[in-house]
Every structure is written in C-alpha cells, then in structure tokens.
Amino acid sequence: MTEAIEKRDEFDVEIKGTVGKPFADDPKFESRNVDVFYGDKQAIFDVNLDIAKNEIVAMIGPSGCGKSTYLRCLNRMNDTIPICRVTGHIKLDGEDIYDKHQDPVLLRARVGMVFQKANPFPKSIYDNVAYGARLHGLTSNKTELDDLVEKSLIRAGLFKEVKDDLHKPGTGLSGGQQQRLCIARTIAVDPEVILMDEPTSALDPIATALIEELMIELSAKYTIAIVTHSMQQAARVSNRTAYFHLGKLVEVNDTDSVFTNPEHQLTENYITGRFG
Amino acid sequence: MKQSNTDKIKASLKKRYAKERRFRLYGLISIAISFLFLLVLLVNISIKGLPAFHQTYVKLDVTIDANVLGIDKNSDHEALFSADYSIIITKTLKKMFPDVKSRKQKRALKKLVSNSAAYDLRDAVTANPNLIGTTHSFWFLAKDDVDVYAKGNIDRNLAETERRVKDFQLAWIDQLEKEGRLKQRFNSRFFTSGDSREPEQAGIKGAMVGSLLTMLVTLSLSFPIAVGAAVYLEEFAPKNNRWVDIIEININNLAAVPSIVFGLLGLAVFIAFFGVPRSAPLVGGLVLSLMTLPTIIIASRAAIKSVPSSIREAAYGLGASRVQTTFHHTLPLAMPGILTGTIIGMAQALGETAPLLMIGMVAFVADIPQGITDPSTVLPVQIYLWSDSPERAFTERTSAAIMVLLGFLIVMNFLAVLLRKHFERRW
Known part of the structure; x- marks a missing residue:
C-alpha cells in the first residue's frame, strides 16, 4: 500500500517546461509551442523540440504520453483524424508545414513514415516498393523502376532474402521482413526524414537488431525520429532522447546523459523502471 | 480452499458440457428443418415443372394440295406465305377421322393439333416449294388438352361431364396413340x-x-451510383455533419421501404413526368435501381469500413492523395464485399414483382423484346401471370418458369463467388 502511494507522489511531480537540450544548431524540424487537441481533450501541451539533420531522435515515455501523437504531427498524419487539431508551429527546413499553402501530399513524400504494425500493401513485394515511385512519377521507365526497387530493397537489407520472390505477395513475409519491406517502401521515395512509430514492438530480438542496424546506417543519409517503448533501443540507436510525460515534453538530452544522468525526477523514475 | 474449488469446477463441468451439446443439437435441428422445407419446395416445383420440358407432338400425313391452297411451285414468296394452310390441316384430320359429322365434333377435331400447325406447315412450304403436290409426314405440336391427357393429368374414370376431354376426343387420341402418331x-x-x-x-x-x-x-445504374455514394460517405464526407447524418438515416430507411412504393414512384416520376415508355425494361430497371441502391450502398460502406486503416495510413504516409488511396487500396480491398452486396441486391431485384406491376410490366407481351424500350415482362411477373391462368397446362409452365428463375439465381450466385475469388486472389 505505501508503495502505491509513493508511486502516485512520484507521478505528481509538476512539469515546468522542458529541461535539457531541446534545441539544435542545424535543425531539420523545429517545433514551437505545439499543442494537439482531440476534440476537447488536449493530448500535447506546448512542445518545443528541434530535430537536427542526420540525427536520430528517440521519443520515450509511458503509454498515452503523446509521443506517437507528436510524431504524427510531423508529417500531418493527424489530418486524417477529423477531430484532431494542431496549434503552434512546426517548421521543416524553416517552412511551416501547417501553413495554408503547404501540401500534405508533398510533405509526406519528404517525410516518410514506418508504422508500429508492419502494413505492407496486399500486393507483390515489387509493387509495394514501387508504389511510391509510381505515385509520384519518380522513374521514367521500367529499367529505372527495377533499379530503384532493387536499390531500396538492398538498403533495407531485404534484397538477398526476397530477390527470387519479388512478385510474391508482401503479406506472405515474416513480421521482421514485412517491416523491412515497409522501410524499403519508404526509402524508395527518397524522403528527407523518416518517422518510425515503434517499428520493432511486434518483432523478435533478431529482427529488431537487424532493423536497429538499418536505422544507424540510414541516419547517414536521413534524419530519423523514432518512438519506442524500449529504453535499450533508444540507448542503442539514438543521438538524443526525448522523454514525454502526460502530453508534456519533460526532458531532452544527449542519449548518454538521459540514461546515465537524467536531470528531471520524472525521467529518472521512468528509466529506472519505477513506473511506466 | 483450493481443493474445494477444483471440486466445484468438476461438478459444474458435466452441466456445462450438457449445455453445449444441447445447444449444438438445437442448431442441427434448425438446420435440418430449413433444409427439409427447402427440399420439399424444390422437389414439389421439380415434380410439377419437369413435365413442361417435354411436349406432345402429333404426326400427320399431310397432302399439300395445290388446288386447295391456290398456289403452285412457281408462286412467289408472298403468295406462298399468305395461303391458308389451316384448311389443309383440317382436311388431313377429317380424312383420318371420317366418322366425324356434328359441328361440335368437327370443331373439336381441329383442336387436336395446336393452331401453330398451320404456321409450321407454311414455313416448311415457303422454305421448300417443291413440297407442293406431295404427301409428307409432319410432327405438329399437339393442343394443350391432348398434351395434358398424354402426360396422364386427366382421369379417364371421371364422369364425362367433369372432364375437359370428352369420350369422342379420347377415342381419337387412343387411335393416334395406337398408330404411333403421338410422341x-x-x-x-x-x-x-x-x-x-x-x-x-x-x-x-x-x-x-x-x-x-x-x-x-x-446493374449499370445502381452499381456505379451506389459505390460512388458509399465511397463519398465513408472516405470524403465530413464526419459529424448534420446533412451527412440526414442522408445516412434516409439511405437506411430507404432499404426498408415496401417495394410497391417504388413502383408508384416510378409510375409517377419516370412514366408520368419524364415520359419513359411503360412496360419497358428501361423503366423497370430504373425502379429496381432505386430499390437496389440502399442495399448496395449499405453493403459497400460496411466493406469499405472493414478495410484496415493501417493500409490507408501506409498509402497516406507515402504521399498518396485521398483519391489515390481510395482507388488504389481501399476500393480494391473492399471489392469482394461490395460485389457480394451487389449480387444480393441484384438477386432481390431479379425476384421483385410488386413494383413492376405498377409500371405496366404485367402486360401480356408475346413478342421478345429487342431493346430496353420495347414492351416486355420479367420472369417473376411471368410466373405470376401463368399461375393466374385457368388452363391446366399453365400449371406445369408456372413451375418450369420458377425453375428457370431459380436457375438464374444460382448462376448469379455462382458468378458472385467467382468474382469474389478472382478479386481475393489478386491480393
């Protein structure tokens, strides 16, 4: 009983702004005063965060803390939810992505997304990877498209496993392979940023390790924001880690210092496993 | 404590399994009953309807007398066509049954063969004028009374006043049968x-x-309109909008409107106001489209709704627009469900009678319609018309028509299964 009360006390620590290093010198994304509402309910409170070029930022926090909601703001995926409202400013390369003149279609081509549950289209592996390129008319002939599909699959580390089965359905692959197929599909459009929403939560450790390696390789070319429930994963792959709590961004810092020397009480409680 | 719980569970197990068995038994019984009814229905219709697929023919040795017809081998087509061949048929019959004297019996004699015999003979002669002057055996369609008797549906033992075929007619039929002239x-x-x-x-x-x-x-009206409406309502219409809600409620209510009301609507709007020709497949199709629309819309919306949102998100995430997402992913994935709904709607429309009565498709139409504006009738209405006819021979035709209608339905369902398989295999 006393333990539970103690826990609630730890939960009630007041959050006054974000501690650590939320801003970067060379930002790809700049978020300022971002609030998100679902109907009358506010899901995210005043988030200020930069994501630097070629950086991997991990977002951690207990379930329902708003980290996925925030991630989905970055490519305006929340537009598809009618009751969702976003205020504040999110800038990509200095341009506000919620500006009236911004086209969400173009934005989503520049900011790719990999989802928690692997969601390949129920089409062939080839068609899955080629879909984005066909959609945007990125290639002018079949050979170019073949090359693009092959290149994307190689970069997603899947080509060796599927090179003889390109025309078999993507849904027939294993969970880990499906998720890498989704990554291949995303990088085939050659976005500037890749958002990953718990990409390994449904995978076994071996498949997870493969995807984590892939993320580190991809960060050479892309900016990556990842939401994860696994603190080890955040520690392994990310440069900076952001801790969200009840819709508020509590702490952002270099990953090493978040896990070894958290500034905020809540962060410490979370990473030491006292709740969450 | 623990031991007693296990005992309690053990004690209740028997009861639980008994309940399960009982429930399974109820299910089996209800399935058996419905199958029994279906079987009774099908067997009944088959027994009544199958004789209609065979018809009695009478063989007559016809002498095509040029003098009687007033034509010869060199007559032109017009003359050959307009000659009165029924006289020849009558003469042939009189020659076969020379004892017939009274007017009444003479009239009855003509009715051994159908009046189509004269037309059959005409067609044979116009096709081959060399037949004129020769004697030839023809198989002519027997009159319905002869056919009904030949199929054993008239009891000879009844008093003569109580049966349609009188004794002298029976004698003729017996003679024809003996000579092997009935088949x-x-x-x-x-x-x-x-x-x-x-x-x-x-x-x-x-x-x-x-x-x-x-x-x-x-189909060509309701399918595109219904799928378009379903896609709009599911994917594009603003949510929580009062007008959209009103439209939704109305669509759901339309599905429950009695079909005769649609017939009245068709009569008032399509025929009276727009002047669409009555009794025609065009106006019938229009009315049935109105009836089928809500069914297809509701089924299509359910099918579209059941497409996992992860597929939509994947497409949006790659930069697909709403229309692209709908047409590349949502609609193809929903297609099996949409097709099922469409076939159900079409099967309903195929069996629908009431609204068609209101727009004149109940008229007697002997010609085969050549287009969608020709007067015509449809299978269920034909069944209704025949079932209402007094002649005994129409009874078996009614059942035969039901069999044809059921055949149509089975073919349609089979097509639906094939289409569904085809679309499912693509994914």
Missing part, C-alpha cells in the same frame, strides 16, 4: 418463344430476355 419431345419452344394465350405455344424467352435487359439497366 413426347423436348420442348425447345419453351425456351425460344414468347408468351402466348395457347399454353402449348407459350414460352419463357420473352420474360428471360426482359429480365436480362432489366437487370442490365439496374
């Missing part, structure tokens, strides 16, 4: 001719073509 043949006329007042000549082709044309109009 049952496959009734191809049933599938190749339109409706007729003479039961032996009545066929179902007019109704079949009418149904086909009506279904064509219904």
